[in-house]
Amino acid sequence: MQMISLNARSHPFVQVRSEAPSSLFLVSMHILLIYLSIYGLVSIYVDNIVIRALKDVGMIVVSLFALSKVYRQHTSFLNPFLFVLGSIIVLGSFNLLMGSSVVTLIYGLKITFLPLMMMFTGMLFARYGGIYAFARTNLIIFILLIVGWLIQYSLGIEKLITMGFVYGVNIKNYLEGVPRLSSITYSPDSYAYTLLITGLIAERTKLAVKYNLFRISIQLLTIGFLLLSTIRSALVLWIVYQVVMFFLRIRKYNKKNTLILGFTFMLLPVGVFVGTRMLNAYNLLSVSSLLDRFNSWGSSLTSPLSMHGAVGNGIGSVGAASRRTHMIGLNSNNFAVDNQYFSFYEQTGWIGLIYVVVLFILLAVALVRKTDLLPSVDKLRLPQMATALLAGIAAASLTTNVLEMFPANVFFWIVIGMALVGSRDDYDKPQKAG
Numbered sequence: 001m002q003m004i005s006l007n008a009r010s011h012p013f014v015q016v017r018s019e020a021p022s023s024l025f026l027v028s029m030h031i032l033l034i035y036l037s038i039y040g041l042v043s044i045y046v047d048n049i050v051i052r053a054l055k056d057v058g059m060i061v062v063s064l065f066a067l068s069k070v071y072r073q074h075t076s077f078l079n080p081f082l083f084v085l086g087s088i089i090v091l092g093s094f095n096l097l098m099g100s101s102v103v104t105l106i107y108g109l110k111i112t113f114l115p116l117m118m119m120f121t122g123m124l125f126a127r128y129g130g131i132y133a134f135a136r137t138n139l140i141i142f143i144l145l146i147v148g149w150l151i152q153y154s155l156g157i158e159k160l161i162t163m164g165f166v167y168g169v170n171i172k173n174y175l176e177g178v179p180r181l182s183s184i185t186y187s188p189d190s191y192a193y194t195l196l197i198t199g200l201i202a203e204r205t206k207l208a209v210k211y212n213l214f215r216i217s218i219q220l221l222t223i224g225f226l227l228l229s230t231i232r233s234a235l236v237l238w239i240v241y242q243v244v245m246f247f248l249r250i251r252k253y254n255k256k257n258t259l260i261l262g263f264t265f266m267l268l269p270v271g272v273f274v275g276t277r278m279l280n281a282y283n284l285l286s287v288s289s290l291l292d293r294f295n296s297w298g299s300s301l302t303s304p305l306s307m308h309g310a311v312g313n314g315i316g317s318v319g320a321a322s323r324r325t326h327m328i329g330l331n332s333n334n335f336a337v338d339n340q341y342f343s344f345y346e347q348t349g350w351i352g353l354i355y356v357v358v359l360f361i362l363l364a365v366a367l368v369r370k371t372d373l374l375p376s377v378d379k380l381r382l383p384q385m386a387t388a389l390l391a392g393i394a395a396a397s398l399t400t401n402v403l404e405m406f407p408a409n410v411f412f413w414i415v416i417g418m419a420l421v422g423s424r425d426d427y428d429k430p431q432k433a434g
Contacts, residue, residue: 025065026130029121030137032058036407037141037194040186041148044164056110059410063117066124070421074123077420081362088355089113092348095314104325104332108316108347111324115409122417131380131418132206138411139202142218145195146225148183157181178230186406192231193408196222196238200385201415209379233400237392244388248371248381297342300335304350312349319343320404340397343404364390366420374422386419 032055035042039055046052071078093105125134152160165182180188183195199222202208208215226234302309316322318335326332337343345353367390370383389412393402403409 025062025124026128026133028058029062029125029130030133032062033134033137033411034141036410037144037198038184039407040182040190041184043186056114059114059118063114063120066120067117070120070123070127073127074420077362077366081359084355084359084362085113085116088348088352088359089315091352091355092312092315094311095317100314100317101325101330103330104316104321105314106316107321107324108314108319111319111321111404111406112315112409115403115406116413118410119413119417119420122414122419123421124417125414126382126418126421131204131382134414134418135201135204135208136206138198139205139218142195142198142202142221145183145185145191145198146221149181149191149225149228152181152183153179179228180230188229189231189234189400190405190408192226192229192234193237193402193405194411195225195229196234197389197408197411197415199226200241200389201411204380204382204385233396233398233402236399237389237396237402239392240395241388241392244391245381245384248384248388297337297339301342302346308349310349310351312345312347312352315347318346319401320406337401338399340393340401340403343401360390360394363416363420367416370420370422382415382419382422386416389415 035058036055043052067078089109092108096102096105125131152165155163157165160181181191182188183191185191185194199218202218203215205214208218223238226238302313304310313333316325318333318337320336322332322334323336326334335346337346341353344356348355364387367383367387371387374381374383393412396402
């Protein structure tokens, strides 16, 4: 069986599958994915460092194992990728020499960069023929997210607080009646992003690929509960994703695609009108919070002309890591930032931000090349999906630290990894060595 490789030194359709699927790895991964999705519930009732560390240890083990298995086949891509990633981490660790906390660095690494390592797991997933199985597990998580949200909505936030959902306190819920609930994840934002990512992945199950009605049902559930979550940045990601996917589908010139494009532009004014009315009904067009963030950024960001502006204040100095270290009593900025670009800038400086841009350019170029190599009959369209996700995340990152949204960031990076290796149906048919 032939296999698409990222290694430029060999023809992309010449390399053969060199080993049979590892059932232990695949089973372990599905168990880990389920645990990551319900960790938010576990963390409420279990205050044990061993239990809390299980997810991190699990991700470290599977990502390093996956990297050791895929490295030789994809050196032309992984060597520059690992070099840039390593440079970002080294740059963000310089502040240890100036007395920064090791604990802060560890939290920063595990919140942002450990999920990124799961990209290697996605590459191995595809190589072992586990794409459909991964999508099926995400469908299960997708259902659990919806069921969890419905249960919490029926209980009410006051009842949830008495049950231990301390982080369920949300000012918008009290003052505006907005149903921002965490479901089985850690926070309402995490719920919205995990719902979005798992819903998109669930559209790649065999049933959804085969039956349009099933796929459309998943799409309607995704956008319906995403609107109910009232997390605007997640909606921005979804809209940008859909737009990019649309243009990727019709990018080849033919009569059918030309008619689809013309029909779409004819209906565009109606769609904009209906969409605006719907978003306004949910009070999702307000810009007051965005203006508040502009004021916060202007008064809190490090000057780019200073040393810290060049090399940053250290990984974990802002964002979710700084909030967490503040909660455990360490000296912390406790600055959420609410902008992924500014978050990287604060942690690694403008030099590190350049490295981050290069990292994403490497991914985008690899995904575009993969898209061009795949046959037109490919139904999964994983490279297109991953490319659209990158575009959506780039847009949503303007107002949210998207890459810190656990566990959505884990699932996102796994999708990127799978798309880099291949998405044809025959990748889900395990073959014997050679």
